[in-house]
Amino acid sequence: MNTKYTIIIAIVAIAIIACAVVAYTYNSKETVLLYGAGASFPYPLLSSMIIDYQDSKSYVEINYNPTGSGAGISALTDKTVDFAGSDAPLSASEAEKAPNVLHIPETIGSIAIAYNIAGVDTGLKLTGKVVADIFQGKITKWNDPAIAKLNQDISLPDATINVVRRSDSSGTTFIFTDYLSAVSSSWENSVGRAKSVEWPVGIGASGNTAVASTVITTQNSIGYVELAYALQNDMTYAAIQNPAGNYILPSLASTTAAAQAIASSGLPSGSESWSHVNLLNANDANAYSIVGFSYLMVYKELNVIDGMTEERAIELVNFLSYVIHDGQDLASDLDYALLPSNVVTLNSATIRTITFNGQQVLK
Amino acid sequence: MMKVTGDKLFKILAIVIATSALAILIITGYTLSAGSMPALQKFGLNFFFGQQWNPVESREIFGLLPYILGTLATSGIALLIGVPLSLGIAIFLVEMAPRSLSVPISYIVELLAAVPSVIYGLWGLFVFRGFMVKYIETPISAYFGWFPLFSGAPGGLDILTAGCILAIMIIPTVASISKEVISAVPNSIREGAYSIGATKWEVIRRWVISYGRSGIFGAVILGLGRAVGETMAVSMLIGNATSFSAMPTSLFNPGQTLASLIANGILDATSSLTYSAYIGAGLTLLFMSLIINVGAHMVMTRVFKDKGGAIEQ
Numbered sequence: 001m002n003t004k005y006t007i008i009i010a011i012v013a014i015a016i017i018a019c020a021v022v023a024y025t026y027n028s029k030e031t032v033l034l035y036g037a038g039a040s041f042p043y044p045l046l047s048s049m050i051i052d053y054q055d056s057k058s059y060v061e062i063n064y065n066p067t068g069s070g071a072g073i074s075a076l077t078d079k080t081v082d083f084a085g086s087d088a089p090l091s092a093s094e095a096e097k098a099p100n101v102l103h104i105p106e107t108i109g110s111i112a113i114a115y116n117i118a119g120v121d122t123g124l125k126l127t128g129k130v131v132a133d134i135f136q137g138k139i140t141k142w143n144d145p146a147i148a149k150l151n152q153d154i155s156l157p158d159a160t161i162n163v164v165r166r167s168d169s170s171g172t173t174f175i176f177t178d179y180l181s182a183v184s185s186s187w188e189n190s191v192g193r194a195k196s197v198e199w200p201v202g203i204g205a206s207g208n209t210a211v212a213s214t215v216i217t218t219q220n221s222i223g224y225v226e227l228a229y230a231l232q233n234d235m236t237y238a239a240i241q242n243p244a245g246n247y248i249l250p251s252l253a254s255t256t257a258a259a260q261a262i263a264s265s266g267l268p269s270g271s272e273s274w275s276h277v278n279l280l281n282a283n284d285a286n287a288y289s290i291v292g293f294s295y296l297m298v299y300k301e302l303n304v305i306d307g308m309t310e311e312r313a314i315e316l317v318n319f320l321s322y323v324i325h326d327g328q329d330l331a332s333d334l335d336y337a338l339l340p341s342n343v344v345t346l347n348s349a350t351i352r353t354i355t356f357n358g359q360q361v362l363k
Numbered sequence: 364m365m366k367v368t369g370d371k372l373f374k375i376l377a378i379v380i381a382t383s384a385l386a387i388l389i390i391t392g393y394t395l396s397a398g399s400m401p402a403l404q405k406f407g408l409n410f411f412f413g414q415q416w417n418p419v420e421s422r423e424i425f426g427l428l429p430y431i432l433g434t435l436a437t438s439g440i441a442l443l444i445g446v447p448l449s450l451g452i453a454i455f456l457v458e459m460a461p462r463s464l465s466v467p468i469s470y471i472v473e474l475l476a477a478v479p480s481v482i483y484g485l486w487g488l489f490v491f492r493g494f495m496v497k498y499i500e501t502p503i504s505a506y507f508g509w510f511p512l513f514s515g516a517p518g519g520l521d522i523l524t525a526g527c528i529l530a531i532m533i534i535p536t537v538a539s540i541s542k543e544v545i546s547a548v549p550n551s552i553r554e555g556a557y558s559i560g561a562t563k564w565e566v567i568r569r570w571v572i573s574y575g576r577s578g579i580f581g582a583v584i585l586g587l588g589r590a591v592g593e594t595m596a597v598s599m600l601i602g603n604a605t606s607f608s609a610m611p612t613s614l615f616n617p618g619q620t621l622a623s624l625i626a627n628g629i630l631d632a633t634s635s636l637t638y639s640a641y642i643g644a645g646l647t648l649l650f651m652s653l654i655i656n657v658g659a660h661m662v663m664t665r666v667f668k669d670k671g672g673a674i675e676q
Binding site for chain 2: 067068069070071073074091137159160162167168169170191192193194195196197198199200201202203204205206210213214217218220221
């Protein structure tokens with residue numbers, strides 16, 4: 001009996017090992033693996049793009065790890081990934097550590113100022129200055145004259161404003177505080193712009209999802225979330241006054257309009273420094289004001305990355321090209337704004353400059 | 364001969380394993396100290412007594428006072444609520460409950476200790492928080508809002524809610540160890556007490572608890588250890604305030620503990636000074652735990668004059 005079982009187990013074990021070996025050799029011959037890491041904001045869009053792309057190219061496997069913008073830039077600096085995602089461009093000091101990195105805006109984020117006030121289902125209007133004062137704790141009541149003046153058709157309650165904001169470090173916070181610094185000198189001087197700041201007031205929640213659910217479950221609250229989260233959670237959000245004087249609600253169209261307007265007045269080429277680029281306060285009658293690019297970043301010369309081969313370089317560049325062209329078709333279904341055509345043109349030129357061992361990759 | 368070698372081998376193995384616990388503590392302490400040096404050198408004592416925490420580049424300033432106090436406040440609330448409840452459970456299970464009740468209840472209490480903290484956090488966020496706002500905080504705020512401890516708008520994501528969740532989380536630990544301690548009290552003690560005419564309450568209070576107090580105290584310290592270091596559930600419920608607004612001045616204000624501060628910020632701490640400040644927060648947390656444990660042992664040996672369960676009235 002014993003011998004019989006031993007033989008059966010041995011046969012099964014050998015069969016499993018043989019299968020594994022066959023599968024391994026099969027895979028190692030065929031599959032091209034690409035690695036990316038970084039911002040979590042574009043992750044739902046990127047992962048749909050990756051699935052769609054792999055459908056047509058089954059031998060390519062792309063892994064994108066949504067570790068956060070800062071961690072993505074660190075990984076690209078250490079050359080442990082082939083591309084990084086970030087909601088903020090490389091700062092001057094980051095660019096020094098990772099020279100010759102190209103910026104490829106792949107989608108646009110906009111930040112909704114979501115609120116939950118009993119009896120106010122829609123229609124709140126705010127200016128950037130008032131938003132800054134609320135998040136700085138200078139305006140503490142919903143019926144404060146500064147808010148009431150902008151909203152004479154709404155009856156606002158005599159209630160304390162519960163401010164909700166991110167407790168973790170995030171690209172969303174960077175775009176939001178960048179905007180507040182641009183519209184309020186008091187914010188710029190006392191708090192400033194960063195992925196994580198010294199918040200004067202407020203309840204901190206970790207991640208867009210938690211901020212959204214905290215605003216939804218807390219009476220008389222206000223918070224900032226990525227537009228996609230506000231749309232998917234059916235939140236009510238404020239219209240913000242833009243430089244043209246119009247009160248604009250965040251939407252995919254008003255987000256694209258902002259990027260279009262800024263891009264038409266000139267963006268740097270992909271290989272130049274983008275550290276000063278933002279999409280805030282675009283000069284367009286229909287543009288929303290709190291908007292920012294989300295970038296994919298790659299080295300201009302791909303041979304600096306360990307294990308890069310010509311084959312992998314070609315597949316990486318093909319994927320990037322897919323992201324800014326055909327991949328954009330997936331955006332609106334997932335509540336992401338489309339890249340305007342002038343940014344797509346700029347990106348195409350950037351992708352053409354990518355080289356491997358000095359040879360242009362995309363021919 | 365063979366037996367002696369085996370014994371020796373086992374002895375050496377046991378010594379290695381025992382010292383490895385000490386080694387881990389020393390290595391952890393060393394790593395944290397070395398990592399936090401840049402922040403400690405830059406801010407000195409202000410690192411512990413400062414109230415600002417600003418990671419913005421070129422404006423960096425780090426002080427831990429609000430988070431040290433926040434940790435003490437939430438753990439204090441947890442003990443204040445959790446310990447009496449745990450003792451009640453333990454006494455009921457050993458002294459009063461019939462076997463058919465005490466076995467399933469103690470099994471369930473022990474099971475609660477195995478529930479991951481994120482589950483307590485989620486339940487706290489979606490169920491318990493609403494209960495706190497509606498039935499506890501809003502009424503207290505309406506009648507006692509003038510009292511500084513109850514000032515502010517009750518929102519449910521605050522020090523009180525975090526403390527209450529911690530209380531629930533330490534109950535299984537404190538209750539099940541106290542139960543073991545109380546059931547280890549010899550029956551002769553109880554019989555002696557009853558024979559001189561003590562009531563049940565007197566027996567429990569004056570003899571049983573008194574006999575087991577060092578063990579019960581140890582259970583409380585274990586509970587406190589869990590409360591001080593708890594991260595996930597706390598950061599989901601405490602509101603994660605920073606800097607001046609994190610000072611625990613009112614039970615209804617958002618606060619922050621050392622553990623939740625680290626969990627929220629360290630992953631994306633890009634500048635080396637900021638990173639070092641978070642490591643320093645970890646070092647402070649380690650020292651707080653050590654002080655609590657050492658202090659507890661001193662209380663146990665000095666104040667209780669404990670001599671292995673002897674009663675000194």
